[in-house]
Amino acid sequence: PHPIWVDTLCIDQDNIPKRNTQVRMMPAIHHKAEVTFSWLGSAEDDDYIAI
Template structure:
């Protein structure tokens, strides 16, 4: 479990749209002012999951999160993110509570917070095109 100001960050390995999603976790201290982005997203149905490769092992994420990871992945360089479902051990209640208490700082310290609602459709594209 991370120490009081430690968080995990995920590095998304570069790839093409068709290549497998490969990611690595690492620990950092918020006191060191690490450079990362944060993702805020709709989890989707937790019972519908797909695997990604995390630290060399299969790791299940929701369908919507896998879609977001594919969209966030860059073809030529790793991308570093804080993503709650991956960076917090959801099965460890003590860790989860400790990390949730840091979420305000995590989002405030991120260089950018990206929002993912899901894959677009012609309707959402049309509606978003009208927002100025």
């Protein structure tokens, strides 16, 4: 199995200091990823289905 990292789910968005630490790590996380998917569209109520 391959780990999946979803920043919205894996980063506590309400914990600003921890979020800032994780955001600084994102370039390294993305660099090591075999595949990266991005969504730049709007959030919808049923987005959980895609995950």
